[in-house]
Structure formats: structure tokens, C-alpha cells
Amino acid sequence: MKFRIFLFFFxxxxxxxxxxxTAQGQHFESDSYIIDWGNFNMxxxxxxxxNYRLTDTVGQNAPGQYNSDGYILKSGFQYIYxxxxxxxxxxxxxxxxxxxxxxxxxxxxxxxxxxxTPSGHGYEIYAHQNHPLQxxxxxxIPDTLCDNNDCDQSVSGIWTLNTTYGFGFNAVGxxxxxxxxxxxxxxxxxxxxxxxxxADVSGSETPQIIMSQNLPVSNQSAQVSYKVNISxxxxxxxxxxxxxxxxxxxx
Amino acid sequence: xxxxNLTIKPAQIEIIAKPGSSITQAxxxxxxxxxxxxxxxxxxxxxxxxxxxxVKYCSPACPDAYNAISYSxxxxxxxxxxxxxxxxxxxxxLVLKIKSTPDASLGDYYATFFISQFTxxxxxxxxxxxxxxxxxxxxxxxxxxxxxxxxxASSQIKLFKTSPRLKDIFFGKVNFTAQIDNTSDYYxxxxxxxxxxxxxxxxTSLDLAPQNVLAHHSRNINCISPDKQSLQTCSLKxxxxxxxYTATLSLNPAIKSTPVTISYYIFPYYLGLALLLLSLAAIxxxxxxxxxx
Numbered sequence: 001m002k003f004r005i006f007l008f009f010f011x012x013x014x015x016x017x018x019x020x021x022t023a024q025g026q027h028f029e030s031d032s033y034i035i036d037w038g039n040f041n042m043x044x045x046x047x048x049x050x051n052y053r054l055t056d057t058v059g060q061n062a063p064g065q066y067n068s069d070g071y072i073l074k075s076g077f078q079y080i081y082x083x084x085x086x087x088x089x090x091x092x093x094x095x096x097x098x099x100x101x102x103x104x105x106x107x108x109x110x111x112x113x114x115x116x117t118p119s120g121h122g123y124e125i126y127a128h129q130n131h132p133l134q135x136x137x138x139x140x141i142p143d144t145l146c147d148n149n150d151c152d153q154s155v156s157g158i159w160t161l162n163t164t165y166g167f168g169f170n171a172v173g174x175x176x177x178x179x180x181x182x183x184x185x186x187x188x189x190x191x192x193x194x195x196x197x198x199a200d201v202s203g204s205e206t207p208q209i210i211m212s213q214n215l216p217v218s219n220q221s222a223q224v225s226y227k228v229n230i231s232x233x234x235x236x237x238x239x240x241x242x243x244x245x246x247x248x249x250x251x
Numbered sequence: 252x253x254x255x256n257l258t259i260k261p262a263q264i265e266i267i268a269k270p271g272s273s274i275t276q277a278x279x280x281x282x283x284x285x286x287x288x289x290x291x292x293x294x295x296x297x298x299x300x301x302x303x304x305x306v307k308y309c310s311p312a313c314p315d316a317y318n319a320i321s322y323s324x325x326x327x328x329x330x331x332x333x334x335x336x337x338x339x340x341x342x343x344x345l346v347l348k349i350k351s352t353p354d355a356s357l358g359d360y361y362a363t364f365f366i367s368q369f370t371x372x373x374x375x376x377x378x379x380x381x382x383x384x385x386x387x388x389x390x391x392x393x394x395x396x397x398x399x400x401x402x403x404a405s406s407q408i409k410l411f412k413t414s415p416r417l418k419d420i421f422f423g424k425v426n427f428t429a430q431i432d433n434t435s436d437y438y439x440x441x442x443x444x445x446x447x448x449x450x451x452x453x454x455t456s457l458d459l460a461p462q463n464v465l466a467h468h469s470r471n472i473n474c475i476s477p478d479k480q481s482l483q484t485c486s487l488k489x490x491x492x493x494x495x496y497t498a499t500l501s502l503n504p505a506i507k508s509t510p511v512t513i514s515y516y517i518f519p520y521y522l523g524l525a526l527l528l529l530s531l532a533a534i535x536x537x538x539x540x541x542x543x544x
Contacts, residue, residue, distance in 0.1 A: 086260035088283070089388050094253045097381045111384065118262040120460065120482060124305060133382065167382075206308075214303045215473065215482050226382060243382050248363055248389035249262045250304030251463050 087123070089247040090114040096226050096243075104162050106229035112174070113211070113245060114221040121249040122214040126207035128244055129198035133167050133228065135237030141230060143197035144168035154208050156194040165231045168195040169243075171210045171222040178223070184211045185222050195227060198243060207246060214250065255386045256284035257337075259366060263391040265438075265463070270396050271353030275325060278345045278390060280366055282337035289369035291334045292345055294322040294392075296362045299465045302430055306361070306391075319355030320394065322362070323348045334369050349394065357396050358436045359466045363389040393463060395437045402437035405507040409469065411500050413513055419520040420491050427457070427485040429472045429500055429511070433464040440464075441472065443502035445485060449494050457485050459502075472500075491517040 093111040101107055117123045134140035144166030146157030151168070159168060172192050173183035180192060188210050189196070199205040211222050226243075258281040268274055282288050296317045300307040309317075324330055325346035337343055347364055368385040395402055411429035418425055431441050440461035447454045457474045460482045464470040474485040494517055501510035 085262055086258050087262035087388060087390065088256070088258040089386055090254070090256040090283070091384055091386055092254050094255055094384050095381065096384060120462065121262060122304060129382070209305075212305070214471075215484075239381070241382050243384040244367075244387055245384065246365075246387040246389065248306065249391060251263065251299070251306065251361070251391050251393060251465070 084116075085118045086116075087118055087121075087247065087249050088116040089125075089245075091245065098226075098228055101228060101230050101234075103230050103232040103234065106162060106227055108225050108227045110223050110225050112178075112221050112223050113171070114219055115211075115247055116218050116220070117213075117216045117249055119216060121216055121251075123212060123217065123247060123249055124209050125211040126246040126248075127169075127171075127198055127210045128201050128205070128207035128246075130242040130244070131202040132200060133239040133241050135235070135239050139235050139237055141228060141234065141239050142166045143200065144195060144227070144229075146195055151194075151196045153197045153199040153205050156189050156196040158193050159195040159227065160193055162229065165229050165234075166197075167226075167228045168197055169224060169226050170195045171224045173211070173220070173222045176219075178221075180223070184213050184217070184220055187212075192225065195225075207244075212250075253286045254284045255288065255368060255384075257282060257288065257290075257366065257368075257386070257388050259364075259388050259390050261390060263393070265393045266349070267395045267397055267400060267402065267437075268349075268351065269398060270319075270351050270355045270357065273348060273350045274394075276347050276349070278347060278364065279342055280337065280345060281342040282339060285339050287339065288337045289334055290337060291332060291367045291369050292324065292329070292347075293332055293365045293367060294347075294362050295365060295389075296320075296360070298361065299468045302469045302471045304462065304470065306363070308363075316356045316358070317360060317362075319352045319396075320360050320362070321350050322364075323350070349392065351394075351396055355396050357398065359438055360392075360394040360396065361465070362392045362394070364392060365389045393438055393465075397437060401505075402439070403435055404433075404437065404439045404505060405435045406464070406502060407432040407434055408500055408502070408508055408511045411498075411511045411513055413498060413515045416515045418491065418515065418517050419489070420493055420517055421489050421519075421521055424486040424488055425491070425515065427472075427474075427498060427500075430469045431464050431472060431502070431508075432469045433466055436466050438463050438465045439506060441470065441502065442506065443500065445474075446499045446501070447487065448497045448499065449492070454496070455487065457487070459485070459500075493517045493519050 091111060091113050096109050096111065098107045098109060113125065115123050115125065132140045132143055144159055144164065145151060146159045147161045147164050148157055151157030170189040170192060171185045172180045172189060173185040175181045199208045213220065260279045264276050266274055295308050295310050296313040297306040297308045322331060325348050329335055335343065365387055367387040409430040409432050414426050427445055440463055441459050442461055443459045445457040447456065460473040460475050462470060462473060472485055473482045476483050495514060496517065497512050497514045499510050499512040502508045
């Protein structure tokens with residue numbers, strides 16, 4: 001009998017001293033919001049069995065769904081395994097310096113743009129210029145019209161002749177070995193002989209898409225070619241402008 | 252040589268909120284480039300364009316209803332349109348506050364939270380011609396103002412097609428295309444599947460990619476890859492058994508829509524052609540062979 005009483009108190013004391021392990025979530029509460037976070041930095045991945053397939057992501061800070069009194073917020077891509085919910089964009093060289101230009105001889109310089117999109121989203125890259133290449137308001141290098149006067153900010157045209165003057169660009173998708181493949185760009189520039197003008201926002205033109213994909217990409221690159229050719233009547237000076245690339249995911 | 256390499260996380264947020272509510276979202280901006288970047292946060296509204304997730308920035312001519320949504324930063328030392336710097340490998344958390352007026356119209360509001368590289372014409376006397384490139388990186392905001400957490404969704408399946416309709420058993424793919432037309436006032440992700448049936452038995456099914464289709468707008472379908480890791484066009488790879496197949500595109504019952512069924516055929520074209528050529532060759536061979544008598 002004594003042993004049974006001892007056992008009863010032993011179990012009772014043990015219950016309070018060593019409570020059974022429970023699934024502890026994080027709970028935050030205020031007058032306006034209640035946020036329950038299930039877990040912190042434990043695991044993530046895809047689990048499968050014969051009957052079920054489960055994907056979970058545990059320990060992420062931003063992605064997921066939060067419920068409160070006033071709203072529901074989702075910042076991940078639902079229903080497929082979340083690999084990435086971030087957008088990255090890269091330009092390998094920001095400064096395009098042509099140096100001294102020789103009339104009738106086109107100069108071309110390059111840089112490379114690279115984009116990585118979040119899971120489930122494609123992307124669009126727009127381009128525009130703040131104004132044409134100009135030394136002052138009355139002295140500028142005009143935007144190219146291409147060899148057949150058939151290109152503008154939204155339509156590309158062939159530009160190979162040295163007698164075609166102006167400033168323009170193209171973008172050609174390249175692979176990891178820098179070989180031209182046209183992925184993401186071929187619908188805007190059929191090949192590297194096609195050029196167009198940068199959309200000129202000082203002339204009320206809107207930024208134009210120069211590269212896009214409907215499906216997610218990782219480190220997709222394009223080589224951007226900047227070409228300028230001046231006539232012998234072009235006034236000397238320091239011609240400047242700003243070229244802006246805008247990268248956004250597809251919704 | 253200066254470079255630009257920036258990351259924004261998350262790349263998109265999707266919100267259902269009551270009119271008059273205030274929402275806070277933290278963004279992490281990371282400078283991965285080897286030089287300091289001068290950056291400016293801003294927000295621009297847009298409307299959907301095309302059927303593949305493209306947008307058209309509408310400022311300053313956005314719908315009047317968009318004026319009911321205001322954006323500000325919760326950071327103590329930073330405001331919208333105020334520049335800040337990020338040194339190499341530095342990250343900055345920006346806390347965006349999105350607030351709607353209590354009398355805001357119910358429905359969807361779309362915008363992009365931009366981080367723009369601050370740039371000016373940089374006069375470099377040694378360079379007679381020198382464009383200066385810079386970049387702007389955006390994260391989309393899809394906001395539904397609603398009085399309920401579960402918005403009513405309705406849709407119409409349009410242009411459900413397969414190509415080619417006559418297909419060989421061995422080579423190529425059977426491709427499926429369609430548009431989902433959102434006939435409701437709120438965006439929703441496409442949830443559904445394409446069931447492939449032959450002789451009354453389901454052969455396989457393709458899960459539609461849960462890409463958003465915006466209010467009163469259409470979106471082309473894509474599918475989830477078999478390993479659930481990525482997206483791809485909706486297609487089936489050869490080989491196939493010959494016969495008559497039907498493909499039924501159906502959406503989640505929560506998205507009110509009528510399933511659409513199309514049919515296509517698989518034939519052993521190349522096998523038949525090969526047998527025909529072999530037969531012809533055999534006939535020619537035996538015809539030319541001189542008679543032993």
C-alpha cells in the first residue's frame with residue numbers, strides 16, 4: 001500500500017516537473033492581430049508516401065499565409081514546393097563609354113543582364129532612356145531609324161550599314177557559355193543584326209519590354225549591344241544619357 | 252567597372268483585406284554587387300495586359316478607384332521616394348504599409364513595389380559618348396478589398412485546344428492550350444487539371460499551374476511539372492498507345508466553371524510508313540529476282 005501511494009505521488013510530481021513534450025508554435029497577439037507561426041528553422045522539403053505527397057516549408061520568415069482580423073496575406077507560390085520567392089537582377093557593367101567616335105564607323109559596346117525569378121513566375125524586362133544621347137538641349141545624337149527607316153522603340157530593324165546614323169541597341173539571349181541562343185529575346189530581336197531605339201521618356205514614350213519569359217528562370221542572361229554611329233556633320237561634345245532596365249516578375 | 256546585382260524578397264504578395272484595414276509587409280533588399288548602390292523605393296500601380304501575366308503601368312492615368320490605396324514605409328529613417336544606400340553584401344529590410352480608405356470600392360488593386368537605382372547623367376569629360384545604365388527591380392502587390400475572406404470566383408474556359416489533333420505513337424508531344432477567363436471581381440489562382448481518358452479509363456492527368464488570373468481578365472494555362480518542382484507548358488510526351496483520346500479541362504469546384512472536353516487521335520503513322528516501305532522494297536526485290544526456271 002505504501003508503495004502504491006509513493007508511486008501515485010511520484011507520477012504526480014513527475015507530471016509537473018517534466019511535462020510531456022508538446023508542439024510549441026509561436027504566438028503573437030495584439031488588439032488588431034493574432035499571428036500564429038508554426039515553427040522556427042527546423043525543416044523543409046517534400047515528403048512522400050504511398051498515399052500522400054506533402055510539401056512543407058518550415059522556418060521561413062516571409063513566405064506563407066497569415067490570418068488576422070483584417071486580412072489574409074500570401075507571399076509564396078502556393079501548391080508547388082517553394083524553392084524561391086525572390087527576384088534577382090544583375091548588370092555586369094553599368095558604364096558604357098564609347099570613347100572617341102569616328103564619323104561613318106559604327107561603335108558597339110556590350111554588357112550582360114541576368115535575371116533569376118521566383119518559383120512559379122516568369123519575368124519581364126523593360127528598357128528606356130531618360131533622353132537621347134545629348135551634349136545639351138540642342139545638340140544630340142538622334143535615335144537610330146535602322147537601315148530601312150523601319151525601327152523605333154517598339155519595332156526592331158536591321159542596322160548594318162555605315163551610312164545609317166544614330167544610337168540604338170539590341171538584346172540577345174545567351175547561354176552559360178555566352179553563346180547566342182535568343183532565349184527570352186528572339187521575339188524582340190530576331191538576331192544580333194536587329195536594333196531598335198530606347199523608349200524616350202522625355203518624348204512621352206513608355207518603357208518597352210526587351211526580354212521576357214512566361215516560365216520561371218534561373219540565371220538567364222542576355223547580351224545587350226549599344227551601337228552608335230555619327231555623321232561627319234555631328235557637332236563635337238560629351239554626349240550623355242541614362243539607360244534604365246526595369247525587371248519585374250509575371251504575376 | 253561598377254556593376255548592379257540586387258535581390259528583392261518576396262517577389263510578390265497577395266492580400267485579401269477589408270476596406271479601411273492597414274497591412275504591413277517586410278521586404279528584404281540585398282546588394283550582391285561589389286560596389287555601393289544608391290537606391291530609391293517607390294510604388295507604381297498597374298493594370299493587367301495580355302494573357303500571360305504581363306502588366307501595364309498606368310500612372311498617372313490609373314483608374315480613379317486606385318486613389319483609395321496609399322503606400323508608405325514603416326522604417327523610422329526612410330520614406331517612399333527617399334534614397335538610401337546599400338554597401339556590398341548589405342541587406343536592408345523595408346517595411347511597406349498598405350492602407351485603404353474605409354469607403355474604398357470592393358475589388359482588386361494591383362501595384363509594384365520598386366527599388367530603383369538612383370542615377371543621373373554622369374558627365375565624364377574623357378568620354379565623348381557615354382550612356383550610363385541602371386536598373387529598377389519590382390515586387391508585385393495583388394490586393395483584393397473584400398468583406399469576406401473567401402471571395403466569390405467564377406470563370407469560363409476558353410480556347411481549349413490540342414495540337415496536333417492527329418499524332419504518331421512514337422515521336423513528339425501532345426500539347427494542350429487554353430485560356431481561363433476570370434468573370435469575377437477578384438483575382439484567384441487557377442486550380443484544376445486536365446484528365447486524359449481512353450476507352451473510358453483515365454490514362455493520366457496534368458495539374459494546372461496555380462498562376463493568378465486577375466479580375467475580369469484572361470490567362471493562358473501552364474502546368475506543374477511531374478516532380479512538382481517547376482512549371483512547364485501543358486503537354487504529354489510520346490510514346491502513346493494508338494486510339495481515340497479525350498482531354499477534359501476542369502477547375503476546382505470553388506471556381507465556378509463548366510468543364511470542357513476535346514478529343515484527339517493517336518495513330519502508328521511512322522510504323523505504318525516503315526511497314527509500307529519494307530513491303531514495297533520486298534515486292535521490288537522479289538519482282539527483280541530472276542526466275543529459277
